[in-house]
Amino acid sequence: MTSERAGVRLAVDVGDARVGLAASDPDALLATPxxxxxxxxxxxxxxxxxxxxxxDRDCKVVYVGLPLSLSGVETPSTQKAREFARALVEYCSAELHHVQVRLIDERLSTVSASEKMRASGVESRNQRAAIDQAAAVEILTHALDIRAAQGAEPGTLVIHNSA
Structure with a gap:
């Protein structure tokens, strides 16, 4: 085990109207909105x-949530997330060569975030402002758990298209 810090991870929950973001601490242990x-x-x-x-946060990895159907089938939202991840790679490629952008399965992240918010006393009508960040926290927590269990970055790496 090395004493080197894992580095900050960022999670992105892509929606039609909003994009929620969550980040980890430098040790990649805890996700916060x-x-x-x-x-x-x-x-x-x-x-x-x-x-x-x-x-600004010197992120090492960005996880973009990939919204698959419950059965694992791709949906129109899945394609939008893929396009967003590719665009992010293009934006990062010029200056941020060290950053990996990875697509990670995010089935039920928004549902789980909503349930947790409701359980903590936030009414449904008041969730809209924070639900995207909460879903990003769910995506990041899931990714960090997989990373800790497997010892490798989860998800599928999005490659820069230099053609």
């Missing part, structure tokens, strides 16, 4: 902000 961004499909301000957060 960061912020919710408005999706900006035309101008890319959401991607630029995420890139800035990656740089």
């Amino acid at each position: 960061v912020m919710t961004l408005r999706r900006d499909k035309n101008q890319g301000s959401d991607l630029r902000m995420i890139t800035r957060i990656i740089q």
Whole structure:
């Protein structure tokens, strides 16, 4: 076991209207909410902000939630998440060569986040502002648990398309 720190991990919950972010501590043990961004499909301000957060926090890995159906089948949302992850790789490739972007199964992350918020006393109508961050925390916690159990980064690496 090395004494080197694992490095900060960031999780991204991609939705049609918003993007939720959560980050780990430098030891990659604990996930905490960061912020919710408005999706900006035309101008890319959401991607630029995420890139800035990656740089400011010196993130090593970014997990983008991959919303599969309960049976594991891809949905239109799955394709949107893949496209978002590829765009993020493109934004990161110029300056942040050390960052890995990985797609990770996020089935039920929003449902689980909503249930936990409701259990802590947050009413459904008041969840909207925080649900995307909470879902990102669920994605990151899941990824960190897999990483700790397997000793390797979970998910599928998204490769920069240099063609």
